[in-house]
Amino acid sequence: MMDHELREFVDRVMDRRVIDEEDVKMLQRNILSDIVITRDIVDVLVALDRAVPLNCKAYADYLVALVVDFAVWENRPTGVIDRDKAHWLVTTLSAGEGPTATAQRIANEIAREAEHCDETLLAFAFAKGAAKDVVRAGVGAAPRVVLLAS
Numbered sequence: 001m002m003d004h005e006l007r008e009f010v011d012r013v014m015d016r017r018v019i020d021e022e023d024v025k026m027l028q029r030n031i032l033s034d035i036v037i038t039r040d041i042v043d044v045l046v047a048l049d050r051a052v053p054l055n056c057k058a059y060a061d062y063l064v065a066l067v068v069d070f071a072v073w074e075n076r077p078t079g080v081i082d083r084d085k086a087h088w089l090v091t092t093l094s095a096g097e098g099p100t101a102t103a104q105r106i107a108n109e110i111a112r113e114a115e116h117c118d119e120t121l122l123a124f125a126f127a128k129g130a131a132k133d134v135v136r137a138g139v140g141a142a143p144r145v146v147l148l149a150s
Helices: 003-015 021-031 038-049 057-074 083-094 102-114 119-138
Strands: none
Touching: 003 038, 003 119, 021 057, 021 119, 038 057, 038 083, 038 102, 057 102, 083 119, 102 119
């Protein structure tokens, strides 16, 4: 269930279609500082990243740190991304038309930070990152061969 203040924040941001640095400060200091983070809250914040076309860098940085901390260190088993957490994360991060750049960063940082990570999330993090590297290599770059393991 979403807190009343968070619901008002989401409504305001969706109406304005922008998340600026003041919004991030309000989220950190006034809205999320005294509540327990849950999967539902993470789902809402990741959905905002996808739905709001203008997000400041501070929101992306805050979202990455918040989700990594929640998934890896606050949610049991600590330090472990088990099958259940991996399935939830992949579903949340890839919803809609696929992961945003921030969602991709979250997956990569979780895979890096966790002591153990289920292969579902690892495959998601590495497959999406590899695909973006191939696209980047083909745009404005000298031709190069990219070998992908099968």
